[in-house]
Amino acid sequence: MTKRVGTDLLAADVHARLRARILSFEIKPGSRLVEDEISATMNVGRTPVREALLRLQGEGLVSREKGWVVESTDPSNMQAIFESRIAIEGYATRLAATRVTSADVTELEALVAEMDRFEAMNRAQLNQLNRAFHRRIIEMSGNPLFVDMHEKTLFHYWNMRLPVIFTKEQTQAANEQHKVILTALTARREAEAEEAAREHVRTTFAIVRDALEGF
Secondary structure (H helix, E strand, O other): OHHHHHHHHHHHHHHHHHHHHHHOOOOOOOOEEOHHHHHHHHOOOHHHHHHHHHHHHHOOOEEEOOOEEEOOOOHHHHHHHHHHHHHHHHHHHHHHHHHOOHHHHHHHHHHHHHHOOHHHOOHHHHHHHHHHHHHHHHHHOOOHHHHHHHHHHHHHHHHOOOOOOOOHHHHHHHHHHHHHHHHHHHOOOHHHHHHHHHHHHHHHHHHHHHHHHOO
16 A cells, blocks of 8 residues: 555656646657656656656647657647636636735736836747736636646647737737736726636637638
């Protein structure tokens, strides 16, 4: 029994470490994951490695076809990805409105103010700020499962490597939507916060969909 518990703990650790590297794109989509190499790198046996990979497969992050491979997201799944984002981010923002603190507001205000300077930064920097803004709101919901699900939807979104370039006007509009979300959160208006978050994701979906139709 002790051995089983020990194996479970090792598998959980391997899973967490591999998952973090996949979600951050340190391990790129399409990369092969070799059990022996992971065992040697992490100094664990093959059993916990295999169990960790099976968990990642269950989460849709890796697949097994002539070996383990990090999933690449098909753009045809875009609608499902955005539907998931609308549901998760919408309700998480609603919960965040019931639990927001003054410190949360200050942090979000700083991120919004920084994003207003988007013309002075590259797209990667703006994306980082945008992700930090949305992740903080998800964290404010107080539900760690929402955080995990949000990370997975973002993984699949960025994994698609979409040929989309947001215009200056679209970026400004997105920043204005961030302010609407923040205003609703600050005032603890739950329904308004949820709808603002949903509308924000719907707007992004429309931009991406239109861009892909012309690609």
